[in-house]
Amino acid sequence: MSKSSKYQIKNQVLHISKAGLSLIKDGEFISVKDSKSTISKIHPNKLKAIIINTTISLKSDVIFLANDYKIPVTFINQKQESISLYKSESSSKTLISQAKLSDETRLNLAKQIILTKCKNQRNYIKRINKYHKTYKTNIANISANLNKIKSAKSIQELLAYEGGVALWYFDVMVDRFSKYNFTKRHKKSAKDVINMSLNYLYSILYSKIQKLMIDNALSPYVGIFHTNNDKNHSLVYDFIEEFRVWVVDMVVFGWFSHNPSVKDSDKLSDKPKAKLSKMFSERLQDKFIYEDKKLSIDEIMQKQIKRLKLAITKNTDYKGFYPKIC
Structure with missing residues (x-):
């Protein structure tokens, strides 16, 4: 994993802040990729959250996989406003x-x-x-x-x-x-x-x-x-x-x-x-x-x-x- 990459996995949080990366489903894993190679491959059971505050390529099957593992996917824009994708199960x-x-x-x-x-x-x-x-x-x-x-x-x-x-x-x-x-x-x-x-x-x-x-x-x-x-x-x-x-x-x-x-x-x-x-x-x-x-x-x-x-x-x-x- 490159030290210069502007994403982090810390305490089971995947945080992406570098524009141009891709987040894809890779079998049962979630992979972070740039234009040349896979930067990291994480199994969703190791993740508590995914935070994205830049423009990336995101495949819909990542959202479904995150939902299966109850992982919130949060998008934060330049105004620091957030939208979180997480399925509600309130009774x-x-x-x-x-x-x-x-x-x-x-x-x-x-x-x-x-x-x-x-x-x-x-x-x-x-x-x-x-x-x-x-x-x-x-x-x-x-x-x-x-x-x-x-x-x-x-x-x-x-x-x-x-x-x-x-x-x-x-x-x-x-x-x-x-x-x-x-x-x-x-x-x-x-x-x-x-x-x-x-x-x-x-x-x-x-x-x-x-x-x-x-x-x-x-x-x-x-x-x-x-x-x-x-x-x-x-x-x-x-x-x-x-x-x-x-x-x-x-x-x-x-x-x-x-x-x-x-x-x-x-x-x-x-x-x-x-x-x-x-x-x-x-x-x-x-x-x-x-x-x-x-x-x-x-x-x-x-x-x-x-x-x-x-x-x-x-x-x-x-x-x-x-x-x-x-």
């Missing part, structure tokens, strides 16, 4: 439970997810402040909003307080990464390398969570606090909030803190994409204490999905997980 019983959640249950679930996300944001700022000593005001204002989140009476009120936390959180990041032309958080049409990096890894995380939900017979379309429709995977948008900070943000902001080789004028080219994807895969293997056991982030996400399903179908209490990162 009608679970779907009915999702659709019939009471307003009280929906609010409690939303509160736990948003509270967890905001605590992660505060803890990350606390960690940064240990070294820079300039963000006490941000921490105090985030904490004030956390108290308001706990007593919120509606999802609209909850989302307003979440927005307040986000302003103080990204205020720190703008202060630290303005040299990369990072002036605010942009979810779409990002022009700076920081926002593009965040959106890129969020797309990969999104695809992973979507697969976990489908594997657990949850419908990705029926959300808790994001708007339901037949185009958006609203429940994925909900659940991803719990993991954004310690799965993606810490990877992106941590890397740019120690990577002067990426200039502010750079777009998110193949090389940083490959690096970020590798760091993301490695991050999923980092371990934290969860229910008195040391588990990887990958394992924790799976357990949290199961907790969420129980909360939806059995009306059990849901508790978000926020690790010690400060």
